[in-house]
Amino acid sequence: MASVIYYSMTGNTKKMASAVAEELGVKALSVKETGLPEDGTLFIGSGCYGDKPGEDMAKFIAANDFTGRKVALFGTSGAGAGKEVSAMAEALKNKGASILGSYHSKGRAFLVVNIGHPDRDEMEGARQFAREMTRIG
Ligand SMILES: Cc1cc2nc3c(=O)[nH]c(=O)nc-3n(C[C@H](O)[C@H](O)[C@H](O)COP(=O)(O)O)c2cc1C
Helix, strand or coil, rough: CCCCECCCEEEEEEHHHHHHHHHHHHHHHHHCCCCCCCCCCECCCCCCCCEEEEECCCHHHHHHHCCCCCCEEEEEEECCCCCHHHHHHHHHHCCEEEEEEEEEECCCCCEEEEECCCHHHHHHHHHHHHHHHHHHH
């Protein structure tokens, strides 16, 4: 079974994680409240803070062995550039993971930037991503 683990400071990535989890028929887990599930594909997501994933997510990746694990990554950011996803991919590969794919979108930032993001299309994109990753994972 797949697991969805996320870090979200202001709720955007949590919203995306919930949609991904719903698509997979599981519950999204905050990285603050879970350890590494023993098996199954991992969907890992974070917001972007100073071009990096949240500190709790960085710590989670650093603290675990991902050898042989398949990981699908997602994230939200103000710029929508996916730097949080690239940084997680790099860190996870160094910990032995193989990256199945990734998805990222804009997220509302600093109250007034990107209002409404992730929007309907971006959320549908996340759901589609979840289905596609399940197919190849
Ligand atoms: C402290 C802080 C730092 C941020 N740094 C960046 C950044 O470096 N690049 C970027 O594109 N967005 C940045 N943002 C915007 C967030 O990445 C964006 O709002 C994202 O959707 C937050 O995800 P969350 O709601 O799941 O926490 C920052 C936001 C905060 C609060």
